Amino acid sequence: xxxxxxxxxxxxxxxxxxxxxxxxxxxxxxxxxxxxxxxxxxxxxxxxxxxxxxxxxxxxxxxxxxxxxxxxxxxxxxxxxxxxxxxxxxxxxxxxxxxxxxxxxxxxxxxxxxxxxxxxxxxxxxxxxxxxxxxxxxxxxxxxxxxxxxxxxxxxxxxxxxxxxxxxxxxxxxxxxxxxxxxxxxxxxxxxxxxxxxxxxxxxxxxxxxxxxxxxxxxxxxxxxxxxxxxxxxxxxxxxxxxxxxxxxxxxxxxxxxxxxxxxxxxxxxxxxxxxxxxxxxxxxxxxxxxxxxxxxxxxxxxxxxxxxxxxxxxxxxxxxxxxxxxxxxxxxxxxxxxxxxxxxxxxxxxxxxxxxxxxxxxxxxxxxxxxxxxxxxxxxxxxxxxxxxxxxxxxxxxxxxxxxxxxxxx
Ligand SMILES: O=C(O)CCC(=O)C(=O)O
Ligand SMILES: [Fe+2]
Numbered sequence: 001x002x003x004x005x006x007x008x009x010x011x012x013x014x015x016x017x018x019x020x021x022x023x024x025x026x027x028x029x030x031x032x033x034x035x036x037x038x039x040x041x042x043x044x045x046x047x048x049x050x051x052x053x054x055x056x057x058x059x060x061x062x063x064x065x066x067x068x069x070x071x072x073x074x075x076x077x078x079x080x081x082x083x084x085x086x087x088x089x090x091x092x093x094x095x096x097x098x099x100x101x102x103x104x105x106x107x108x109x110x111x112x113x114x115x116x117x118x119x120x121x122x123x124x125x126x127x128x129x130x131x132x133x134x135x136x137x138x139x140x141x142x143x144x145x146x147x148x149x150x151x152x153x154x155x156x157x158x159x160x161x162x163x164x165x166x167x168x169x170x171x172x173x174x175x176x177x178x179x180x181x182x183x184x185x186x187x188x189x190x191x192x193x194x195x196x197x198x199x200x201x202x203x204x205x206x207x208x209x210x211x212x213x214x215x216x217x218x219x220x221x222x223x224x225x226x227x228x229x230x231x232x233x234x235x236x237x238x239x240x241x242x243x244x245x246x247x248x249x250x251x252x253x254x255x256x257x258x259x260x261x262x263x264x265x266x267x268x269x270x271x272x273x274x275x276x277x278x279x280x281x282x283x284x285x286x287x288x289x290x291x292x293x294x295x296x297x298x299x300x301x302x303x304x305x306x307x308x309x310x311x312x313x314x315x316x317x318x319x320x321x322x323x324x325x326x327x328x329x330x331x332x333x334x335x336x337x338x339x340x341x342x343x344x345x346x347x348x349x350x351x352x353x354x355x356x357x358x359x360x361x362x363x364x365x366x367x368x369x370x371x372x373x374x375x376x377x378x379x380x381x382x383x384x385x386x387x388x389x390x391x392x393x394x395x396x397x398x399x400x401x402x403x404x405x406x407x408x409x410x411x
Contacts, residue, residue, distance in 0.1 A: 004168035005251050006295040006351060007375055008320075010130065011095060013382040019090040021058040029072055032128040037069045040127035043134025043323070044070070044120075047330075052113070052121040053078035056086050063121060070124065080113020091288075093129060096388040098122060100286040100327050105395045106402040119325035130291065132323050137334040140318035145169040154317050154338050157346075160242070168249040175295075175320035175354035178340050179347040182242055188303045188344045190233045192367055195265050195303070198230035208261070210400040212275030220269045222277040222400075227265040227369065234263060237301070238371065246299060246349060247373040254297060254373035263371040265303070268311040268361050276400045278311065278358040283319070285353045286326035287392045292385055295320060295351035296374045302342040303367035308359060311366030313340045313348050316355035329355060360405070 019028075033040075044065055051064035053076040060076035082099075084092070091097040099118040102108035108115060127134045142152040146166055157178035158167050171177050202209040202221045210223035228234050237243055238256065247254030257263070268277050285294050306312040316329060317336045324330070329337070335355075340348050350356050 016384040050079035053081040080117035083109040135322035177349040194231035215271035300348040307341040309363040311361035319355035
């Protein structure tokens with residue numbers, strides 16, 4: 001019987017409301033601190049955060065850590081300070097935007113400090129608003145549900161002959177999965193040839209591709225969206241039992257992408273100096289809406305293999321269960337970083353709130369396709385969520401032009 005669920009959603013359309021800045025700080029936040037301060041304080045103390053100011057047209061407020069509670073005062077005298085529109089502040093409280101939405105869009109306005117300070121306080125605010133504990137060192141353990149009390153082997157991978165329930169329980173604990181030998185390597189070769197044929201049909205600014213410049217002066221298409229339109233092999237794969245089996249392992253009724261940008265084919269060049277090919281540490285919900293949509297599942301299909309020198313995916317185990325900042329792994333994080341080297345035809349799976357990154361290749365290029373599964377919608381429509389989704393989509397699609405990845409990994 002399938003009983004493993006990854007549905008962490010806590011908000012729906014009806015929960016979205018206009019939050020007045022002054023009313024929030026004067027009435028709501030003091031109450032939230034009284035009710036949930038004990039959930040925020042231990043983790044906030046570990047982060048060791050400095051006073052932080054939020055400045056809006058309606059007023060400025062400063063948050064700081066007191067000895068045993070969070071202290072709120074009017075004014076803009078924190079060590080760090082962010083400037084937000086009233087509407088943006090409302091969107092943050094509603095979990096429709098995060099500090100990463102502004103950073104990625106190039107619209108983050110901080111008069112003192114940096115995004116790290118904002119992210120620390122975002123974690124504290126989420127804890128207070130959502131009633132969820134800020135992560136503390138040692139709080140996340142990995143139990144092997146199939147062997148009572150035994151610690152889980154995080155390096156484990158699975159094959160098609162493994163038991164679906166066992167695989168699903170591994171994902172629920174860790175937030176990721178490595179499936180070995182899931183697809184035929186011959187099919188991957190054919191798909192790679194389809195990628196070669198499709199590449200010249202994509203152009204910079206076509207609205208369906210991402211681009212990056214390399215040290216050798218090339219402008220490369222690194223991500224072909226809507227790739228199912230270019231490959232019969234991919235269309236078959238997306239409706240195959242092997243692929244759909246991944247979503248069926250859970251009790252959530254996961255839905256595979258059926259139209260639009262179903263699958264993205266990535267080519268990872270060596271030596272990227274501008275744009276984004278290898279996305280640095282992030283959760284896929286980092287731009288907002290975690291509490292409306294997580295966990296979605298992202299599957300990475302290895303068209304070529306990958307390792308530490310050829311573009312492998314890395315994940316932070318258990319991060320889908322931890323209230324931590326949604327991007328950049330913080331120095332001193334206790335959660336284990338796991339490398340996911342793959343062979344051609346392997347699949348990686350990660351939850352939308354699992355922290356992950358792609359290691360820039362240094363020896364040879366990598367090819368991988370990303371597609372995935374969403375939780376079934378609670379309700380039709382949802383105008384406010386659609387507006388937020390469109391805003392997040394626009395930020396995501398513009399990212400390769402607004403921000404650049406750090407120059408390649410050299411180790
Ligand atoms: O570049 C990769 O392999 C990872 C891409 C990714 O994480 C994303 O697009 O969200
Ligand atoms: Fe991602």
